[in-house]
Structure formats: C-alpha cells, structure tokens
Amino acid sequence: xxxxxxxxxxxxxxLVGFIIFMTILLTVLIYPYFVxxxxxxxxxxxxxxxxxxxxxxxxxxxxxxxxxxxxxxDNRLEASVPVKDRQTMLDYLTAMGADVSGLDTSNxxxxxxxxxxxxxYDEADAKKNKYDGFATQAKRNELRRLNNRLTSDVTAAMxxxxxxxxxxxxxxxxxxxxxxxxxxxxxxxxxxxxDNFGRDTLTELVKATGxxxxxxxxxxxxxxxxxLLVGLLAGxxxxxxxxxLMFIANIFTVIPGFVLLILIYxxxxxxxxxxxxxxxxxxxxxxxxxxRSVRSQVISLRNRDHVNLSKxxxxxxxxxxxxxxxxxxxxxxxxxxxxxxxxxxxAEAQLSMLGLGPNPNELPTLGLMxxxxxxxxxxxxxxxxxxxxxxxxxxxxxxxxxNLMNTGLDQVFNPTLRD
Amino acid sequence: xxxxxxxxxxxxxxxxxxxxxxxxxxxxxxEPMCLSGRGVTRVFHTGKTTTxxxxxxxxxxxxxxxxxxxxESGSGKTTLSKMLLGLLEPTEGEIFFxxxxxxxxxxxxxxxxWQGIQAIFQDPFSSYNVFHKIDSVLLDCINMRGGxxxxxxxxxxxxxxxxxxxxxxxAELTNKYPFELSGGQMQRLMIARIFLLKxxxxxxxxxxxxxxxxxxxxxxxxxxxxxxxxxxxxxFITHDIGLAYYISDSVYIMExxxxxxxxxxxxxxxxxKAAYTKRLISDVPKIHEPWDLSTVEFH
Amino acid sequence: xxxxxxxxxxxxxxxxxxxxEDVYSVDHVSLDIEEGKSLGIAGESGxxxxxxxxxxxxxYFAPLHYTSGTIKVDGKDITGLDPDVVRKTVLGTxxxxxxxxxxxxxxxxxxxxxxxxxxxxxxxxxxxxxQIREMAEQRFAKLGLPVDALDKxxxxxxxxxxxxxxxxxxxxxxxxxxxxDEPSSALDVTSQKMVxxxxxxxxxxxxxxxxxxxxxxxxxxxxxxxxxMVMYAGQIxxxxxxxxxxxxxxxPYSRGLMRSILVPxxxxxxxxxxxxxxx
Numbered sequence: 001x002x003x004x005x006x007x008x009x010x011x012x013x014x015l016v017g018f019i020i021f022m023t024i025l026l027t028v029l030i031y032p033y034f035v036x037x038x039x040x041x042x043x044x045x046x047x048x049x050x051x052x053x054x055x056x057x058x059x060x061x062x063x064x065x066x067x068x069x070x071x072x073x074d075n076r077l078e079a080s081v082p083v084k085d086r087q088t089m090l091d092y093l094t095a096m097g098a099d100v101s102g103l104d105t106s107n108x109x110x111x112x113x114x115x116x117x118x119x120x121y122d123e124a125d126a127k128k129n130k131y132d133g134f135a136t137q138a139k140r141n142e143l144r145r146l147n148n149r150l151t152s153d154v155t156a157a158m159x160x161x162x163x164x165x166x167x168x169x170x171x172x173x174x175x176x177x178x179x180x181x182x183x184x185x186x187x188x189x190x191x192x193x194x195d196n197f198g199r200d201t202l203t204e205l206v207k208a209t210g211x212x213x214x215x216x217x218x219x220x221x222x223x224x225x226x227x228l229l230v231g232l233l234a235g236x237x238x239x240x241x242x243x244x245l246m247f248i249a250n251i252f253t254v255i256p257g258f259v260l261l262i263l264i265y266x267x268x269x270x271x272x273x274x275x276x277x278x279x280x281x282x283x284x285x286x287x288x289x290x291x292r293s294v295r296s297q298v299i300s301l302r303n304r305d306h307v308n309l310s311k312x313x314x315x316x317x318x319x320x321x322x323x324x325x326x327x328x329x330x331x332x333x334x335x336x337x338x339x340x341x342x343x344x345x346x347a348e349a350q351l352s353m354l355g356l357g358p359n360p361n362e363l364p365t366l367g368l369m370x371x372x373x374x375x376x377x378x379x380x381x382x383x384x385x386x387x388x389x390x391x392x393x394x395x396x397x398x399x400x401x402x403n404l405m406n407t408g409l410d411q412v413f414n415p416t417l418r419d
Numbered sequence: 420x421x422x423x424x425x426x427x428x429x430x431x432x433x434x435x436x437x438x439x440x441x442x443x444x445x446x447x448x449x450e451p452m453c454l455s456g457r458g459v460t461r462v463f464h465t466g467k468t469t470t471x472x473x474x475x476x477x478x479x480x481x482x483x484x485x486x487x488x489x490x491e492s493g494s495g496k497t498t499l500s501k502m503l504l505g506l507l508e509p510t511e512g513e514i515f516f517x518x519x520x521x522x523x524x525x526x527x528x529x530x531x532x533w534q535g536i537q538a539i540f541q542d543p544f545s546s547y548n549v550f551h552k553i554d555s556v557l558l559d560c561i562n563m564r565g566g567x568x569x570x571x572x573x574x575x576x577x578x579x580x581x582x583x584x585x586x587x588x589x590a591e592l593t594n595k596y597p598f599e600l601s602g603g604q605m606q607r608l609m610i611a612r613i614f615l616l617k618x619x620x621x622x623x624x625x626x627x628x629x630x631x632x633x634x635x636x637x638x639x640x641x642x643x644x645x646x647x648x649x650x651x652x653x654x655f656i657t658h659d660i661g662l663a664y665y666i667s668d669s670v671y672i673m674e675x676x677x678x679x680x681x682x683x684x685x686x687x688x689x690x691x692k693a694a695y696t697k698r699l700i701s702d703v704p705k706i707h708e709p710w711d712l713s714t715v716e717f718h
Numbered sequence: 719x720x721x722x723x724x725x726x727x728x729x730x731x732x733x734x735x736x737x738x739e740d741v742y743s744v745d746h747v748s749l750d751i752e753e754g755k756s757l758g759i760a761g762e763s764g765x766x767x768x769x770x771x772x773x774x775x776x777x778y779f780a781p782l783h784y785t786s787g788t789i790k791v792d793g794k795d796i797t798g799l800d801p802d803v804v805r806k807t808v809l810g811t812x813x814x815x816x817x818x819x820x821x822x823x824x825x826x827x828x829x830x831x832x833x834x835x836x837x838x839x840x841x842x843x844x845x846x847x848x849q850i851r852e853m854a855e856q857r858f859a860k861l862g863l864p865v866d867a868l869d870k871x872x873x874x875x876x877x878x879x880x881x882x883x884x885x886x887x888x889x890x891x892x893x894x895x896x897x898x899d900e901p902s903s904a905l906d907v908t909s910q911k912m913v914x915x916x917x918x919x920x921x922x923x924x925x926x927x928x929x930x931x932x933x934x935x936x937x938x939x940x941x942x943x944x945x946x947m948v949m950y951a952g953q954i955x956x957x958x959x960x961x962x963x964x965x966x967x968x969x970p971y972s973r974g975l976m977r978s979i980l981v982p983x984x985x986x987x988x989x990x991x992x993x994x995x996x997x
Binding site for chain 2: 304328
C-alpha cells in the first residue's frame with residue numbers, strides 16, 4: 001500500500017494534476033477566511049472592470065497630503081486625452097490641410113496641438129463628407145465626441161498646465177493634494193471586477209468552484225458506488241441477477257443520459273432543484289459505464305485460481321467479494337471515481353449553462369455563472385471578459401487536473417502502459 | 420552479473436532423489452472408494468451453440484491412489500476438474516463422495532464438501548491473493564481447520580512445520596508476499612497449505628507445467644510424500660504423458676470429453692488399446708524407442 | 719570438411735532494464751553449425767535461450783542491445799550492420815526466425831498468399847505476382863501443405879496448419895540459418911509431429927541450410943537435432959551430439975536436466991528423478 005502510494009506520487013502526470021487540483025481546493029477552503037462577503041451580494045450596477053474602487057465621497061474625510069509628483073500633470077493629461085485621441089486630432093488636421101509641422105502626440109507639444117485643433121475644427125465642416133479617412137458617419141461622430149471632451153473635461157486638466165500651477169476652475173483641491181487609499185473609509189478591491197448584478201466575480205467564482213466540486217463529489221460518489229455495487233453483483237453472482245441488472249444498465253445506455261437529465265431537471269422546476277438534488281440526479285444517471293467495466297473486470301477475476309481456492313476454503317460470498325475481488329479492482333474504481341467527479345462537474349456546468357441548473361437564488365455554481373454571463377451579454381455587448389473567462393479557466397483546470405491524475409494512475413496501475 | 424564461481428556454487432550437485440512409497444505397483448482396488456462418478460456430463464450453452472465438454476464419464480478413485488487424467492487441450496479435463504471440485508455442477512450424472520451421493524445443493528453443504536477436497540492450480544502467480552501475506556495465507560488454513568483458538572505459539576509451530584515439510588524456512592517468509600517468491604517456491608507453499616488443510620482429496624491441475632524441469636522433480640517429490648504421509652487421494656491433471664506415466668497409480672486418458680482408456684500406467688502407456696491412446700503414445704517424442712517420422716501424414 | 723553456415727564468436731548482448739541496469743542475457747556465447755546440420759538449445763526458462771535466438775539475427779531493438787562478439791552467416795559478418803540493411807539483406811535470406819507465438823502473429827485480415835508477396839517485395843526481388851504465386855504453390859505442394867491455403871485467411875486454418883504455413887512463408891527465400899524458438903510447444907502432439915516432419919523435410923531438401931531449434935522439451939530436442947547445447951544463465955554449459963548429451967552428459971547441471979526427462983517408455987518408471995535441493 002505504501003509502495004503503491006509512493007509509485008503514484010512518482011508519476012509526473014499524477015503529480016501535476018494533483019498539485020493543480022489541490023491548489024484549487026485549498027483556495028476554495030481558505031478564501032472565505034479572508035473575504036467574508038456574501039458571494040451573491042450586489043456591490044454595484046452592471047459589469048465593473050477589474051480594479052480597486054475608492055469611494056469619491058469618503059476621500060473628503062480622509063487626511064490630505066501634499067505630494068510633489070513630477071509626472072502628475074502628464075498622468076492627468078494622459079488619463080483625459082490618451083495618445084490615441086491625439087493621433088486622431090493630428091490625422092484630422094493633416095486631412096483638412098492645416099499646417100501640422102512641429103505638432104506631435106507628445107505631452108510637451110499638447111498645447112500647440114490643442115490650439116491648432118481649436119483654430120481649425122469646425123463642426124459644420126466635419127459634418128460634411130470632406131476629408132480622407134473621415135468619410136464614415138462613425139468616424140465623424142468620433143470626432144465630435146472628441147471635440148466635446150476637449151472643450152469640457154480637458155479644460156480642467158489643461159488649465160493647470162497653462163499657467164504656473166493655477167487652477168482655472170475654482171476648486172478647493174490643489175493639484176498636489178492626495179489621499180492615502182488605506183485611509184479612505186470605503187474602498188474595495190475587485191481583482192476580477194463584478195458581474196452583471198454587480199457581484200464580486202472573484203468571491204462568487206471561489207464559492208461557485210466549491211459548490212461545483214461538491215456537486216461533482218456527490219455525483220461521482222453516487223455513480224461510483226452504484227456502479228460498483230451493480231457491477232460486483234452482476235459480475236460475481238451472474239445468472240439471472242446479471243441478466244436483470246444488465247437489462248437495466250442497457251436501458252440506461254440506450255436512453256441518452258443528457259436528455260434524461262434535462263427531462264428530470266425541467267420536471268422538477270427551478271425552485272425545488274437544490275444543489276444536492278442536482279448532484280444526486282447527475283449521479284444516478286451516470287453509473288452505467290462504471291457498472292459495465294466493473295462487471296467485466298469481476299467476471300475475469302471470478303474465474304481466477306485464487307478466488308476458486310478461496311471458495312474451496314469455504315469463505316462466504318461477502319468475504320470473497322471484499323477480500324479477493326474488491327482489492328484487485330480498487331485502483332480501477334479510484335480511477336473511475338476521479339473521472340466520474342470530473343464528468344459530474346461538467347454535467348452540472350452544461351445543465352446550468354442551459355438554464356436547468358440548481359436554484360439560482362441560493363448559491364452560485366460554475367455553470368450558473370456561465371449562464372448569467374450569457375444571459376446578460378458579457379460575451380457580446382459588454383465585452384466583460386472577467387465575467388466568463390475565469391469561469392471557463394477554472395472548469396478547464398479542474399477537468400484537466402482530474403484527467404491528468406487519472407492518466408497518471410493508469411500509468412502506475414496498468415502494466416501495459418509502462419515503458 | 421554473476422561471476423563464474425558464483426554460478427558454479429549454485430550448480431554444485433546437491434541433489435536428492437525423489438522418494439516413492441514402498442510399492443510402486445500397489446493395488447488400490449481394495450482400498451475404500453473416495454470419489455466416483457457415473458455418467459457425469461457437462462453441457463455448455465453459448466448462444467445457439469451447444470458444447471458437450473464432458474460426456475458421460477465414469478470413474479472410481481480409491482483412497483490413497485494417485486490418479487492422472489491425461490488429455491490434450493480442449494479434451495474437457497479442466498471442466499471435469501471443476502466438477503470434481505464442486506465449482507461446477509454436472510448437467511447429468513452423479514458423483515459419489517465416500518460412497519454417498521455428493522450433495523452440493525446449498526452453500527452449507529458445499530462448505531462441508533470442500534472440507535474434504537482441495538486444489539493446486541497450474542499458475543502459482545494467480546493462485547494467491549496478492550494482498551495477503553504468506554503468514555496470513557497459512558494462518559487462514561489453521562483457522563479453517565478449527566485452530567482458531569489455539570495459542571499463538573502453537574499456530575506458529577504448525578506453520579513452521581508445514582513450511583519445513585516443503586523445505587521452506589517459515590522464519591524467512593513472515594511478512595513477505597507470495598509474489599516475492601519464485602514460481603517453484605510458490606507452488607511449494609501451496610503444498611504447505613495442503614499439508615495444513617489435510618483434505619481427503621487433492622486435485623492438482625498441471626501443478627508443474629509452469630515450473631522448470633529441475634524444480635519439477637522437487638514438487639513431485641513433495642506431493643508424493645504428502646500422499647504417503649496422509650493417505651490422501653491425489654487427482655493429477657496433466658497433458659504430459661511422460662509425467663503421468665511416471666507418477667501415477669492409475670491413468671485415465673481423455674478425448675473430446677470421454678475417457679477412452681483407463682487402467683494401470685504400464686498397461687495404458689505401454690500396451691494401449693484405444694486408437695486415440697495409440698496415436699497419442701506414438702506421437703510423443705521418446706528417447707529409447709525411435710520416434711518414427713516417416714509415418715506422419717500431413718492433413 | 720563441411721562448410722560452416724553459422725559461426726558465432728564470443729557474442730554478448732544485454733538488456734537494459736527500466737531501472738537502467740545492464741542484464742547480460744547472452745554472455746560470451748560461441749557456437750557454429752555446419753551445412754545440413756541442426757543444433758538444439760536446451761535450458762530452463764530465463765536461461766537466455768530465447769534472447770540468444772533474437773541476438774543471432776543481428777537485428778537489435780530496445781531493450782536488447784549488442785555488446786560485443788561477431789556473427790558470421792556463411793562467412794559474411796552480419797554484426798554492426800544498420801537495422802534497415804539487416805532487414806533487407808539478412809532477415810529471410812540469411813537468417814529466418816520463427817518466434818514462439820508465430821502462429822498468432824499473422825494479420826487476420828490478409829490472406830496467406832499476401833504474406834509471401836510481402837516477403838518477396840520487402841527484399842525487392844525481381845518477380846511479379848504471377849511468378850510469386852507459382853513459386854508459392856510449388857513450395858506448398860512440396861511441403862505437403864494444401865495449395866488452397868494460399869487463398870485463406872490465417873484464422874481459417876487450424877493451429878498446427880497455421881504454424882506450418884508460417885514456417886513455409888518465413889523460409890520461402892531458402893535461408894541459410896533457420897532459428898525456431900519453441901515452434902511446436904503450443905501444439906498438440908500430433909500437430910507437433912507434423913511440424914517437425916516438415917522442418918526435417920525442409921532440411922533434407924536444402925530449403926534450409928542449417929537450423930537452430932530451441933525448446934525446453936528435451937525428448938523432442940533429442941529427436942530433432944544433431945547436436946544439443948545446454949544453456950544456463952546466458953552461458954553455454956555443455957555441447958555435444960544429441961545422444962551424448964541425453965545419455966552421458968558431463969556437466970552436473972546438464973546431468974540434472976537430462977535425468978529429469980520423463981517419457982512413456984518401458985523401464986523409465988523405475989529410474990529416480992534428481993531433485994534439486996530447494997534454494
């Protein structure tokens with residue numbers, strides 16, 4: 001036993017899979033101690049991109065510091081008129097034939113660029129389909145929006161750079177005034193942003209991973225136990241028991257499992273579909289192939305000499321099955337269990353993706369998160385990659401690590417694969 | 420890599436001869452009957468095809484006799500051995516155990532029958548549960564023969580005795596697994612098991628066919644010793660005609676599920692009457708008489 | 719003095735195990751066979767006799783590796799050749815090899831005649847399909863094999879027939895040395911006799927110039943080969959004529975081996991078997 005374990009951990013595939021899986025599992029277990037937030041609590045409205053959010057209101061009550069930051073002005077400029085916009089201005093000026101010598105997108109020359117723009121930009125002119133590169137309506141709209149920004153927002157930033165540090169707009173805040181982020185009463189770090197409901201995606205994802213693993217574990221255990229029991233009985237007892245059990249197994253094989261799952265799920269209704277119910281249903285629809293392969297293994301073991309000798313020694317059926325058959329197929333059962341867990345997680349994700357998952361008001365699952373991302377246009381209109389990409393990554397990593405562990409075990413236990 | 424000296428040490432002539440009972444031609448027909456069968460038949464149905472593996476065979480095995488059942492592959496000798504062991508029920512005919520009809524209709528009755536019969540199989544590597552250590556294999560045998568409540572020292576003594584009977588050192592075997600032994604040693608441990616179980620009948624299904632020629636004699640020697648000491652009936656199943664001729668008290672030749680000839684080995688092997696036996700004997704390569712290839716007809 | 723068909727001088731080959739250890743399973747073996755003669759190799763399982771058979775082909779693949787020594791077939795040194803060259807110019811023409819489970823090694827989807835075509839084409843001989851067919855039919859008729867076996871799949875033939883067909887196919891190019899590794903041990907005695915008869919016929923007809931026959935069945939070896947060689951732990955223990963070796967071996971190991979022969983013959987029941995003291 002010790003020797004086998006040592007061998008298992010010497011298999012590089014198993015080890016890599018095990019490390020990935022354990023990292024995910026430990027994250028799921030430890031994360032709640034650091035972030036004690038309800039994963040389904042809405043924090044904001046709509047998709048917020050990843051970042052740290054600081055309450056504007058509360059910054060007033062935080063202490064003020066004078067920080068002489070040499071590049072502060074440049075940063076402000078860059079934040080309000082990025083280089084991309086300056087290039088557009090330059091392109092427009094070139095296109096309408098203005099003198100652009102000495103103008104570029106650098107910060108030093110921004111005043112000159114802005115002056116040239118103010119002198120040359122004519123909305124009426126721009127409306128006409130007049131200049132190369134600005135023929136489409138969209139391009140002209142872009143110009144208009146840019147001009148609006150330049151005339152309203154930028155003036156604040158611009159004004160400070162005009163004179164010698166004097167604010168053009170009257171405000172009680174000096175340009176060199178700063179607050180310490182940790183002193184702001186309300187700030188929140190959202191490494192993966194928020195989803196459409198404004199929920200913290202990371203917290204939700206960790207919780208969902210935990211729930212999905214639980215679903216996989218319950219479904220996998222049920223499927224493996226059921227499969228093992230049916231396979232052992234059918235294989236060892238044989239005869240009429242075998243016929244009946246295999247008849248049932250055949251029925252389950254013929255009915256497409258996924259369709260059956262969808263039917264059962266929709267018959268139950270969203271309200272009564274708890275996490276456990278979902279897992280149990282996945283479990284009792286996926287035991288068939290475990291049962292089949294356990295049965296075939298047991299049949300080949302049943303006629304082995306050591307089983308015959310055990311029978312001749314007068315041991316009971318229970319003892320023969322548990323000591324002379326089960327240990328031989330245990331490695332195989334462990335492998336089947338790992339695959340069942342993996343396919344249970346995937347089945348839950350698929351069902352939830354179709355809107356047939358567990359009750360969405362209770363707990364998040366990986367499938368539900370995908371479903372929400374799909375329903376609220378994270379893939380398309382909002383382009384909120386943080387709402388679905390991490391979920392896909394986690395599903396793929398779980399599945400990958402479990403399968404890697406399985407092939408690693410296969411290498412250890414299956415002598416024909418040894419090289 | 421072994422050096423030549425080491426090899427030569429191993430090759431030193433440290434042999435003993437196989438010992439037999441006092442009389443090689445003892446007449447067993449006066450001994451009490453141990454196992455007999457009348458019209459024993461086994462039919463297998465697979466789909467629409469019906470195979471008659473064993474076809475109305477009669478046999479009488481006496482106490483203390485060493486019987487060889489000789490047949491080529493597919494002759495039905497394995498099916499017959501399974502029926503003798505009670506692992507398969509005959510579809511027709513009856514088997515008598517100690518002159519009484521054998522009854523293995525229920526689990527309890529099977530267990531009772533199995534008190535009297537044990538087996539050694541061809542492949543020592545598949546005969547052991549690889550998860551059980553050698554001492555637990557032997558301990559199991561003592562427990563099965565009602566030695567469950569014996570003191571620990573007594574059990575140890577019995578196991579050591581069984582091991583020394585087959586020339587194994589029990590002290591070296593404790594905490595080892597059977598697969599750590601060589602094929603010959605594993606087969607000897609099987610005999611140690613039988614020594615502890617002391618059944619009335621031992622069925623040995625090709626026990627030496629996977630063993631080297633030199634270790635074969637040792638195993639045969641131990642089997643014969645065991646027979647002489649306990650008076651058990653040994654049913655030896657083999658395809659090796661030379662081996663059957665050498666060790667048995669009586670021989671049954673099997674072809675297509677039927678016994679075509681039976682009797683004393685000298686009669687059957689040296690003066691065969693049935694056509695099949697004649698062909699079989701003449702086709703076996705020999706070393707004293709010429710092995711006539713000129714009569715071979717290709718078909 | 720007859721021509722030497724095979725001369726092996728101090729051949730050593732090794733297996734490299736998974737743990738990276740070297741196991742010398744053929745250890746400084748020297749042997750020679752004259753034209754028209756056959757040599758039997760006897761020994762217990764694991765003594766290196768099957769590895770010797772593989773090594774004699776000059777065709778090595780992992781985990782078997784060539785270490786030292788020379789193999790000369792009809793005066794031509796075949797050691798150290800490129801595997802591709804060995805496959806094209808040595809196998810089949812100089813050395814033919816029949817492995818233990820040869821009869822189960824045939825592709826069940828192809829007909830027997832195709833295998834002969836494969837052999838001819840693999841050696842790039844200038845023959846068309848019709849000529850090959852003619853040659854194959856002649857060869858089969860000579861060896862007492864039914865000609866219609868050429869149009870059958872291997873699974874349609876009985877075990878003994880399949881084995882004879884395999885031997886006929888692998889010797890179609892008249893090899894100088896035929897190495898047969900337990901060619902009949904999976905067969906019943908009647909089929910075994912047929913296989914042996916066919917091999918002896920091939921030797922007599924000159925289809926095979928010399929033969930190495932490997933088996934653990936000593937009575938069979940005694941009846942098949944002119945000489946017998948006993949191997950132990952990769953080395954040759956003793957070599958002599960079949961009669962000498964069976965009835966008067968010198969080395970204690972071969973003596974033990976020969977005294978354990980069991981045959982159904984008058985008088986053999988009373989001899990005492992040597993029992994090696996258990997190790």
